[in-house]
Amino acid sequence: MKLYIPTCTLNFNNIFSTESISPLSYYQKRGFGNKRFYSVKSNNIDDAIVLYSKFPRYSIDNLDMENSPMVIEVETDDYSEDFFLKVSEKDNVEIFLCQHTIYLNPFHSFVYFDSYESRQGVLTKAEQSLENKFSKLYSANLLVKTESKKNLLNKTLDFFSQTESGDFSWSSSYLNFDVPELISDYQKDITIDRLKGFLYSYLIGANQSVSSETSQLKSIAKNLRNILSAVVNSPEKKPTTHQDEALVEGIKEFNRIYSLKDEDSIWNRNSLKEHLSTNPIGASIEDCVKLLKAWNFFDVYCTRIQLRKTYDANELWTCLEYANSDAFNRVIGNLQYAVKKIELYDLASREKKSIGSLIKIEDGSSVTMVDPSFKHNFYQELIQSQIRAEHLKIMEENGVEEPLALAFNGGGILKKIMGDKWETSDVSTYVNSLLSHFQENASFDLFSIDSDVVTSFAAFCQKGDNIDRLSEYLVQCGFSNYKLAYGIYGATRGFASLPKTFTSSLINGEREYYKVTYLNIHEQLFGTIIVNAELPLPKQGNQTNVFTSEIGSKIISNISKIEPKPAKQTNVVNAVSQAVNLEDAVQSPRAFMYIYDSFKGIKNTKAYKNLLAANFENDNGVYTPENFKSKIYQIVGKDGLKSQKEKIDKAIELEAKRQDSEAFLRILDNFLKPTDTAYKKIASLLSNASISQHVVSSENKKTDFQNTSAYTIGKIFVSDKNCWKFLQNNIPQAYRQEFIQDLNWFQDEYAKGDASRYYAHASHENSATILAFIRYISKKKYAGALRLDEIKTYLRRIYVR
Known part of the structure; x- marks a missing residue:
């Protein structure tokens, strides 16, 4: 059965920051998300939501703000049997109350506007809202249902019609019923918000985690960038002795790690070894290299045997010759491209994680870790404590700032778990050092203990007030495992606080993967299974098309x-x-x-x-x-x-x-x-x-990544270096450069054939490589900004005959 909830467009971003709508009184009490919710006369009971069995037509007071009616449709089959309480019926319209928060879903929940202008205004504001995470996912569910003005003949025909009208004109008489005693359960919403925040954040972190070598490269690159930025922006335009030493060491270490991870560097070493091992005098490879270098012939020889061009971080020194922003941007761009290339190698080799294989939620409130990659006792207890917000009690009772309360709370959990071993343990020393850091501003070595869980906890205590700050800090410190710190953040701050820039890679990424993830999370949180779950597709040429041009x-x-x-x-x-x-x-x-x-x-x-x-x-x-x-x-x-x-x-x-x-x-x-x-x-x-x-023409849209040779459309996708020109208008401008790099890497990797680390045995049929490319791109942070299904369909139209 479909039920309809009247509300107004001022609440759109609020509703889609949590993907839910609550009774009016909950917003002030619950302590998360937007505290202000605008009521409408047809739905103004404090402790319950009013729903109707037919579509309500009503007007609202604009309050000197751009505001208009908005109706939400829900399917009762998606909720427990006693979730909605029928309280009245008038003129064949059944009226229901719900004293719980109603959590929407993209499969069966729809939003109706009374005009195209209203929907367009809502979508424009949604683009500017960081908290609204779902407007893109629900774009096919945002519909316009205009009200036709009926003349006397139409009204007479309606009166004698055998069929019932699908909507009705609302009046205050529809609220003439006795409101039963209602029990507020907003505390449950707090738990759900933190559980949902934990599940989403942990999964995003698991899918974004990289190898330790890649994390080192990212950390070194960030440090090199900061040093060079400080030099270029200094009055002297020259590095200090300390900066110079840091650059020398950083560049040396970057090149060492890069040469071990970069596929082209590995290929060059193997190729050089193969060529030099067959020298006529039987010299060792090391001696051959020394001899070639002594004669200044090594570079010529490498060119002759066609070694691949590889990145060398010593290029960074060239920006100090001119010490201006153009030179800085050029070398840093090349550095970031080199790091991205290695990161892509990592992510391409990993399958996306299933949330069910990492976390189990029992009874809609208790967290059980099943992730096999680490021991769970401390982390599981810590997450439960953060969901219960036990650190807030420490803050209140002791009058301390949040970072210290977080550290003290986590330390207490560790002490309880370790029992008699606590006093003499390295963990005790580490936690006490962290507490001193917050209390006395003492120095603190984040990695003085070998434990991903404990160091992730400490990193959250330091930078856990904002997800962007935490993410930057993890990269800066060289973390390779993001899921632990992200999970603590989500459990502490809740789902409503997560910005769409963080969640977009999951929510707006690969549709089928998100569908499976969504259904798993929904079942774990609410204990109900959504049947016939299919994500509606945006339709071309009708009212569900979202106008962004x-x-x-x-x-x-x-x-x-x-x-x-x-x-x-x-x-x-x-x-x-x-x-x-x-x-x-x-x-x-x-x-x-x-x-x-x-x-x-x-x-x-x-x-x-x-x-x-x-x-x-x-x-x-x-x-x-x-x-x-x-x-x-x-x-x-x-x-x-x-x-x-x-x-x-x-x-x-x-x-x-x-x-x-x-x-x-x-x-x-x-x-x-x-x-x-x-x-x-x-x-x-x-x-x-x-x-x-x-x-848009080839003359004014060329980049360094585009090949201007003859087109090979209709042949082989992974061999067509020009297909970017057909994809570029499907890619937002902000992500085009990164997308080109990723596309080039994917095609280059396939071109290696049996030498490929990732696709040596993969099918080279266009239909298979297109699917592989979509899977690969869906793992990128910017994937949420793309319409992957449309890109896949477009590529198939070009290459699959």
Whole structure:
């Protein structure tokens, strides 16, 4: 059974920071998340949520803020049998109360807005909110349900209709019932928030953990960057003696570790060994190298036997010759790329963890660690203590700051576990040193004890007030295992406090992996199984399409001015959606044809007829800008070009533009008639709007990572060094450089064949390599910002025939 919860758009970010909605009084009491929740008249009981069996239509007070009705749909089958209490019925509308927090799910929970402007406004604000972690995941669940104005005839037909209407006009009479005695259980919400925070944080940390060598490289690189930054920004522009010594040692150690981990360095050593071992005089490899270096011939020899180019951190010294920001950014960029390359080797070799193989939650409150990688006694007890917030009592009773209370609480747990062995143990010395660090500002050696659990606990005590600070600190200190510290953070701070920049790699990553993870966590926390769990897919060309383009956002934000009648707005939105998608496509035959046939007097031309005969509009090929133009010229033919070349070139030029008003309107006239009032208003709106215009072409989009050789589309994905050009518009600008590096690494690794460390025995069929690439990319921190399913579908369309 579906039930409907009335609320308002001001609560959207609050609801999707926790993926739940609570009774009004809970928000002030629970101590986490947003304390303010805006009530609406149709749902204003303090200790319970009001739900209706039909869709409520109601108005709200705007409170001088941008606010409108928002209705949440839930499926009762997803909750326990007695979760909702029926309290009344009026005009075939059943009214229910729920005295618990209702936890939503992306499979069966939907959110309805009364206008497209309301939804667009909510989505715009959600993008700016760090706490709202779910707006992207729920994008297909955010729907618009406009209310049609009924005339007398419609109302009469409704009266005599045999079927019941799916919505009703709410009035205060629907709340004329006796409210039963309600028991507040917000304390349970606190436990769930911390348990959920622990589960998510621990899993994210487990999937992001790297080898000890990689963590050392990351730590050294960060230290080198900090030193060079200090030098470049100093008045003298020269390193001090201490800085110079630190750079020498850091660069030396970086190169040593890098050469042991880098696949190209390993390949070079093996290749050099193979070539030098066959020398005619029978000299040792070491002697051959010494001789070549003595003759200054070693580099020439390496080039001759075609050794691979490898990174050398000594390049960092070159930025001190000029000591300016450009030189600094260049060498640091190369350093970070080298570190990223090694980190990718690590992550590519690891399978994502299953939360069920790491943690078990019993009775919805008790944590049992089943992760086989470490001993659990202290960590498990510590997590339980943090979930119960026992350190807060220490703070209150002793008037101490939180870091000291955390250390004291953890030390107490350790002391209890160790019993008589505590006083003479290394752990006791370590904990006392940590306490002195906080009490007396004494020096503290984080790694003076060999225990990942205890050092992770100490790191959290030092930097656990913010997840970004903690993450940076773990990297700076050279931690390779992030899950322990992240887990403590999640158990202490709770799920609501986690920013979407931290959770996005999981929530917005690989859909199937997250679905399995979500269902496992849900069952562990609530003891219920969600059946028929499928994540809704965003639909193209209808009301579930989320408008993120400048043009689309501008139009939808003004849809009531463009089409005042709500019943007709859906058609306009669908038309705009389809036009936006085509205008944003890359070298799209359909977009070209829609633009071209909007020119006057072309439909009787030979050029146009040739394009129609070739069915170019439905061509699914993928083209470079050059090949796209050549293909059109080839179809049109010389005779067709004689009279139409100028218009064809103009259509090609418009198709190549992004966020261009003229191109968009020429495409839109295939979905809306130019004589329609809505079309005219859109044209007027865009003519007055400041919409950025730019041409995406190979000439102005080249990077050092792109190969400009001939395209091999339709052949082998892992051999096509140019496929990036077709993917770039699917990748947010902020992550394009990193994505290119990851794509290049993946293709280079496959190119090694049997010599590959990771893909030596993997299938080279396009369908298999595309899936492997998607799995690989889904492990990246920026994966949450990508639509992996769309990228996979796009790659299959290109390479899988």
